[in-house]
Amino acid sequence: MLHYVTLKKSLILDILQQYHNQPPSNEIFFPRKLEIPEDNRINIYGPRGSGKTALILDYILEYNIDEVIYIDFLDPNIRFNQISPIKLQKFILDNSINLLIMDNYNSDLDINFDINKIIIISRMDLKLDKYTSIKLFLLDYEEFLVFEKGVNTSTNFNHFLKLGTLPIKGHSIKNNILTLKSFFEHKFTYQEQSVLIILAIYQTKRLSINQLYLHSKERFKISKDWFYAKIKEFKKEGIIYFFDDIYQKGGKKMILFDFAFGRYLAIGQPFITQFDTMVAISLIKHNIEFKTLGIYGYITKNGELITPAPFESEESIFKKSYSKFSLYKKYNIQKITILTVTNQYYYHIGDIAFEAIPFYEWTILDNCLKEL
Numbered sequence: 001m002l003h004y005v006t007l008k009k010s011l012i013l014d015i016l017q018q019y020h021n022q023p024p025s026n027e028i029f030f031p032r033k034l035e036i037p038e039d040n041r042i043n044i045y046g047p048r049g050s051g052k053t054a055l056i057l058d059y060i061l062e063y064n065i066d067e068v069i070y071i072d073f074l075d076p077n078i079r080f081n082q083i084s085p086i087k088l089q090k091f092i093l094d095n096s097i098n099l100l101i102m103d104n105y106n107s108d109l110d111i112n113f114d115i116n117k118i119i120i121i122s123r124m125d126l127k128l129d130k131y132t133s134i135k136l137f138l139l140d141y142e143e144f145l146v147f148e149k150g151v152n153t154s155t156n157f158n159h160f161l162k163l164g165t166l167p168i169k170g171h172s173i174k175n176n177i178l179t180l181k182s183f184f185e186h187k188f189t190y191q192e193q194s195v196l197i198i199l200a201i202y203q204t205k206r207l208s209i210n211q212l213y214l215h216s217k218e219r220f221k222i223s224k225d226w227f228y229a230k231i232k233e234f235k236k237e238g239i240i241y242f243f244d245d246i247y248q249k250g251g252k253k254m255i256l257f258d259f260a261f262g263r264y265l266a267i268g269q270p271f272i273t274q275f276d277t278m279v280a281i282s283l284i285k286h287n288i289e290f291k292t293l294g295i296y297g298y299i300t301k302n303g304e305l306i307t308p309a310p311f312e313s314e315e316s317i318f319k320k321s322y323s324k325f326s327l328y329k330k331y332n333i334q335k336i337t338i339l340t341v342t343n344q345y346y347y348h349i350g351d352i353a354f355e356a357i358p359f360y361e362w363t364i365l366d367n368c369l370k371e372l
Contacts, residue, residue, distance in 0.1 A: 011081055012078075012081050012083060012084075012087060013087070013091070015077050015078060015081065015083070016069070016083065016087070016088070016091045019069050019070060019071055020066075020068075020069045020091075020095060020097070021065075023057075023060065023065065023068060023069075023070045024057060024070065024072075025057055026054050026057050026058060029054055029057070029058045030143070030146045030147050030167070031143075031146060032051065032055055032136070032139075032143055033140070033142070033143060034055065034134065034136055036055075036056075036059045036119070036134075037132060037134070039132040040116060040117045040118070041117075041118055041128070041130055041131040041132065042117075042118070042119045042120070042131060042132050042134060043119075043120045043121075043122060043125065043126050043128055043131045043132070043133045043134070044056065044119060044120070044121055044122075044134045044135075044136060045121070045122045045123060045124055045125050045126065045133065045134070045135055045136070046123070046135050046136035046137060046237075046238060047123060047138070047237050047238040047239050047257055048123060048187045048188075048237070048239075049138070049166045049167070049168055049183055049187060049258075050136045050137060050138050050167070050238075051136060051138075051139075051167040051168070052103075052121050052136050053103055053121060054167065055136060056070075056101055056103070056119060056121060057070075059119075060099065060101065063098070063099055066095070066096070066097075067096070067097060067098040067099055068097065068098070068099045068100075068101065069091070069092070069095075069097050069099075069100055069101070070101040070103065071083070071088075071100075071101065071102055071103065072103040072104055073102065073103065073104045073105060073106045073109075074103075074104040083109075085109065085110040085112075085113070088100075088113065089113055089114060092113060092114070092115050093114065097115060098115065098116040098117060099115075099116065099117045099118075099119070100113060100115050100117070100118045100119070101118075101119050101121070102118070102119070102120045102121065103121040104121065104122070105120045105121065105122050105126070107126065111128070123237045124233075124236045124237050125236075135238070137238070137281075137284075137285045138164075138165035138166055138167065138257060138258055138281075139165040139166070139167055140165070140282065140285050140286075140363065141160060141282070141359075141360060141363045141364055142363075142364050144156075144160050144163075144165065147167075153360065154342075156360070157341075157358075157359075157360045160360070161260075161274070162176065162260070163176055163260055164258045164259055164260025164261060164263075165258050165259075165260070165281070166179075166180075166183065166258055166260070166261065168183060176260075177264065180260070180261060180264045181264075183261075184196075184261075184264070184265070191222070191226075191230075192230065194216070194219070194220050194222075195216060195222075195227065195230055195231075195234075196239075196256075196265055197265050197266070198212065198215055198216045198219065199212070199234075199240060199254065199256060199265075200256060200261075200262045200263075200265035200266040200269070201215075201265075201266050202215065202254065203254065203255055203256055203262050203266070203269070203273055203277060204253060204254070204255055204273050204276050204277060205251075205253070205254065206245060206248055206250070206251040206252060206253050206254075207251045207252075207254060208250070208251045208252070209227075209228060209231050211251065212227075212231070212254075213227045213228070238257055239256065239257050240254060240255065240256055240257065241254070241255050241257070241280070241281075241284065242254050243255075243280070243290075243291060243292045243298075244291045244292070245291065245292040245293070245294060246291050246292070246293060246299065246331070247292070247293045247294035247296070247331075248294050253292045255276075255277045255280050255281070256277065257281065258281075259274040259275075259277040259278045259281070260274075262274065262277060271310065272308065272310065275308050275310045275339075275341075275359070276308045278308075278359065279297075279298065279306060279308045279339055279359065280298060282359075282363045283298060283300075283306065288300055289301045290306070293305060293331060296324065296327070297336075299331065299333065302334070303331075303332055303333055303334040303335070304333070304334060304335045304336070304337060305328065305331075305333045305335070305336045305337070306337050306339060307336060307337065307338045307339065308339050309338050309339065309340060309356075310339075310340055310341045310359075311340070311341060311343075312340075312343075313343070314343065314345045314347075314356065317338055317354075317356065318347065318349075318354075321336070321349055321354055322349060325349055325350065325352070328352055329350075329352075333352060334352070335352065335353050335354075335355070336352060336353070336354045336355070337355055337356075337357065337362065338354060338355065338356040338357070339356075339357065339358075339359045339362055340356050340357065340358055340359070341358060341359065342358055343356050343358070344356055344357055344358065
């Protein structure tokens with residue numbers, strides 16, 4: 001028994017030494033907007049596939065390799081060889097390490113280490129005392145453009161519509177479906193996959209969690225407690241979002257975190273569903289507070305209505321706007337922004353201004369979004 005314990009201690013030391021000597025690196029990395037602050041205690045979190053690990057692996061290049069130790073708590077080498085806080089602290093001091101990275105952090109591990117800087121990577125905000133929490137979303141359109149090599153606006157946007165916002169896809173049209181398939185199969189359990197398919201089918205619909213559970217129960221065996229817990233987990237992670245609707249009562253509007261992923265999970269999904277999702281996610285990423293106004297779009301706290309209308313003509317939108325003018329006045333709407341694929345136009349009805357603008361222009365105009 002003593003021999004086994006000695007071997008185990010030696011193995012853990014070897015594992016830590018390997019982590020220290022050979023930290024992982026990115027094969028390809030494109031800059032993100034999020035910058036790691038100077039704070040000494042940081043929890044960077046976000047949904048699976050958002051690029052958290054890649055961001056941190058790029059960040060540690062600012063350090064000397066001897067100053068850093070990166071530990072992935074999903075590494076199979078430590079599944080049965082748990083690293084104790086005491087051994088890790090001793091290793092940190094013995095090797096003069098200044099930066100500790102804990103990826104896929106296990107909340108059971110003590111984090112009170114004597115070290116200059118700690119970065120913890122997780123799917124959800126761990127709300128740790130004295131830690132700065134930073135959320136990393138999937139790519140927004142500006143970040144997507146960094147991945148693109150073309151200079152044609154139309155081509156770039158068409159690629160965005162086709163590929164979506166998951167950084168791991170490498171933005172190659174040729175392998176898009178295979179990459180989504182791999183992401184789906186490797187990042188989610190079988191039961192999670194089944195739930196995601198149901199969510200994709202009902203994306204942008206207004207449903208209660210119980211209604212979603214009943215739709216799921218019709219298709220596969222599932223317990224109510226597990227389903228409710230999983231939906232809560234997906235919400236906290238940022239895999240799905242629910243929005244309050246001030247126009248329609250009962251249920252909340254639900255969307256997935258990536259429009260291309262939703263399309264992959266539900267073949268035949270209407271383009272308006274994908275475009276609607278794209279608009280909502282852009283508002284979320286820009287920290288805009290909003291609620292839904294039925295099928296008419298998203299209303300901000302400042303009274304601006306954001307209406308997704310990818311292909312409708314000016315004449316069609318004008319007729320609808322005129323017929324819904326009393327509704328707009330009822331909800332004290334000051335301005336209506338109509339988001340399209342390519343169309344641009346501007347008109348007034350009474351004292352309300354209507355402006356149509358392509359999504360790709362709207363989402364990268366800082367002054368446009370800051371005014372919301």
